[in-house]
Amino acid sequence: MLESQGYIAAGVETTSRAFEVLHGVRVDAMFIGLTQCEHEGMETINTAKRLQPGLKVLVASGSVQWASTYPSVDLFLRKPFSLDQLSTALDQLLSNRI
16 A cells, blocks of 8 residues: 555564564654554554654544644544555654654
8 A cells, every 4th residue: 555655665564573673673653553452552652762762653533632642653644544644644754844
């Protein structure tokens, strides 16, 4: 999906795999979906930013009213979203227009 928009993307299915990737490869941004267990997701984001300072984080969630309470998150995308909305959000995130 992201590749069709010109991005190089690595999808991972577990938090531990994400940390393995972050230990071995420099990445520009992390795209993560938060569900009901947002506390666990925020721990993941904070750990990722410790592993790679300067990492940009885009969070997708159906509930963004708590967005301002999490300074580790650079940009929020409300679910559901289109591929065009995701691409625009990533462009904004990576071009430092946030």
